[in-house]
Amino acid sequence: MMGRLLIILGLIFFVLTLVSNYFDVSIHLNGSKGVTQIGQLWYHLGSESLQFSEAIISRYIDPCATLEILNCSGFLWHPVISSILNLPAGPALGLFSFLLIYFGIRKRKKLTR
Numbered sequence: 001m002m003g004r005l006l007i008i009l010g011l012i013f014f015v016l017t018l019v020s021n022y023f024d025v026s027i028h029l030n031g032s033k034g035v036t037q038i039g040q041l042w043y044h045l046g047s048e049s050l051q052f053s054e055a056i057i058s059r060y061i062d063p064c065a066t067l068e069i070l071n072c073s074g075f076l077w078h079p080v081i082s083s084i085l086n087l088p089a090g091p092a093l094g095l096f097s098f099l100l101i102y103f104g105i106r107k108r109k110k111l112t113r
Contacts, residue, residue, distance in 0.1 A: 003103075006101070007104035023041065038084065
């Protein structure tokens with residue numbers, strides 16, 4: 001069951017890789033330079049969910065925000081997740097989809113033995 005879920009998630013990330021590659025090609029055909037970042041792709045596909053995720057993570061998941069005893073500023077969204085969102089979407093999502101599919105297949109082979 002878990003292996004199949006990993007494979008399905010890997011295929012979803014593979015489709016997102018193809019979408020980001022489409023955006024990269026369209027950027028270059030317009031004469032601009034650069035690549036699509038993960039954050040740009042997420043903003044283009046669902047800006048509301050990006051803003052909602054930032055609010056939820058910053059307020060409720062970040063240990064510094066939830067535990068006043070720590071007396072620190074939030075660190076989970078800025079710089080950790082924002083650094084991930086600045087990665088080029090094509091290679092990063094492609095690598096992530098490959099890893100998910102690989103571990104999903106490996107998990108399924110272990111269950112069939």
